[in-house]
Amino acid sequence: MLLNINKLNKTFGDLHVLKDINLTVNEGEFVAILGPSGSGKSTLFQLIGGNQIPDQGEIFLNDELINGKKGFISYMPQQPSLFPWRTVLENVVLAAELKGKPNYEEAKQWLAKVGLADFENSYPIELSGGMKQRVSFIRALLSKQNLLCLDEPFSALDEFTRLKMQKWLLSVWEENRKSILFITHSIEEAIFLADRIYILSKRPAEIKAEIKVPFSRPRDERLLESSEFFTLKQEIFQYIREEITE
Ligand SMILES: Nc1ncnc2c1ncn2[C@@H]1O[C@H](COP(=O)(O)OP(=O)(O)OP(=O)(O)O)[C@@H](O)[C@H]1O
Ligand SMILES: [Mg+2]
Structure with a gap:
């Protein structure tokens, strides 16, 4: 269990x-x-x-x-708590970064899979609510617990x-x-x-x-x-x- x-x-x-x-x-x-x-x-x-x-x-x-x-x-909270000063890509690699080994290629692949390839370098303020949810989701997925x-x-x-x-x-x-x-x-x-x-x-x-x-x-x-x-x-x-x- x-x-x-x-x-x-x-x-x-x-x-x-x-x-x-x-x-x-x-x-x-x-x-x-x-x-x-x-x-x-x-x-x-x-x-x-x-x-x-x-x-x-x-x-x-x-x-x-x-x-x-x-x-x-790995935890995706109800309210996507993205860091406003980080881009989408920088947000999703956060957990891996804390452990010292962010895999940017993998992160980009996941973002592409959820339709956010063109928004890697955007900031959270530029995203819709649903897009923020997807970013938050990928971030949780990539923290790999x-x-x-x-x-x-x-x-x-x-x-x-x-x-x-x-x-x-x-x-x-x-x-x-x-x-x-x-x-x-x-x-x-x-x-x-x-x-x-x-x-x-x-x-x-x-x-x-x-x-x-x-x-x-x-x-x-x-x-x-x-x-x-x-x-x-x-x-x-x-x-x-x-x-x-x-
Ligand atoms: N940190 C906190 N301090 C005081 N009360 C809190 C705190 N967190 C939650 N509550 C209270 O606990 C209850 C349950 O809140 P919770 O957020 O767990 O509900 P939920 O089932 O997730 O609701 P929803 O489906 O609307 O998200 C609510 O009455 C809320 O006001
Ligand atoms: Mg809730």
Whole structure:
């Protein structure tokens, strides 16, 4: 097991955000986290990334306790935090640079794959929101840890670009099978991409359900139109409905 989270609790003052969260990610697995806005999804990533410290519970990566420790995961935050004084290319090699060995050729290839070849030397202020997300995504990918944590990476993209990026992410993942933990608001996105889905309740967030996604790989967009897809979507929607009616 790559990531093992055990009974994690987090409060901010009087606000109880995460409650007894147990969650695992296996080697090479694609896991999605689906939950209402404000439930504590990004907070969970802040804890895994070591930017916040849990009140209770443990986070193990490869059996090593990483509570409060930074630098063990690749992390794409919800808000792309690009450095305004660095170009696109300089931004995406950042993590590798900190380790002393940026590979500019590789970085350029990835930028080209996401349609940003002509923007290597642009500054973040010259990019659209969706372009910034893509830069932030490539930066996380190039930091090359075993676990890639993506916090709503495609939420600012239009339907066309999103589907393209989802398919592209699947192909990248199928190539190198890095473990991915992926936060999303979208039931469809979670089903289309993941092997397993955790559904969070509203705050304080608890794991409400864990769903295994039975669809074979490689997946393509025909899956989105199948009746099996629709049935699973309905099943998941029931849990979400409970959250908004309770
Ligand atoms: N550093 C912080 N200090 C105080 N409160 C915080 C902090 N970070 C998050 N919160 C609070 O914790 C709760 C959960 O926030 P979080 O960002 O984890 O939600 P989320 O599930 O990611 O929501 P969204 O889907 O809108 O991104 C919110 O009520 C938020 O105000
Ligand atoms: Mg969030």
